[in-house]
Amino acid sequence: EAQVTQNPRYLITVTGKKLTVTCSQNMNHEYMSWYRQDPGLGLRQIYYSMNVEVTDKGDVPEGYKVSRKEKRNFPLILESPSPNQTSLYFCASSQKQAGNSGNTIYFGEGSWLTVV
């Protein structure tokens, strides 16, 4: 079954304590991305990756890091979390397709992160 798996699904942490949210996809997709979802703001892209060892900033990258050492994994790292990073986070993946075909983006189930 095609899946994007995120862990943990729920986490409460304290300000400044480094944490990592893992993301793994089993579809051999080139493209992966992280979004945060906040009330009234929709989904905002944090970082994305076109392929292994290729990452780029999205709209709201401050306070986050990512890495793409393997095609299937795209962890999101919060080196020093702050309360304004309390949010619902989604990992997503998609296959790059040339030409007039569009892409379906597959989303994980989300990770609720609370920073106190």
Place this chain on the structure above:
Amino acid sequence: AQSVTQLDSQVPVFEEAPVELRCNYSSSVSVYLFWYVQYPNQGLQLLLKYLSGSTLVKGINGFEAEFNKSQTSFHLRKPSVHISDTAEYFCAVSDQAGGSYIPTFGRGTSLIVHP
């Protein structure tokens, strides 16, 4: 760069009534258009997409959307809603020239279906 505006943050409707969720976009190039649905406590899943061809696109669960290039709109419709359609709906646009894998999402419309 493209942008998406979902004109209504919340749409309440009674069961079995028709519904329209509005989406307008702006882009300097040709685009692909998508609607995603997010049920409570779940991730997003694709409802339908417009790539090319017929401007009327049919999706899952009885939803359809119409691409109107002159009005730069992609409104989502359903003739008769069910309680189970209660969810958050996101319109998204991506740039055809860019390969369509970097979408921009709207802020979402919360569809609330009352019995």
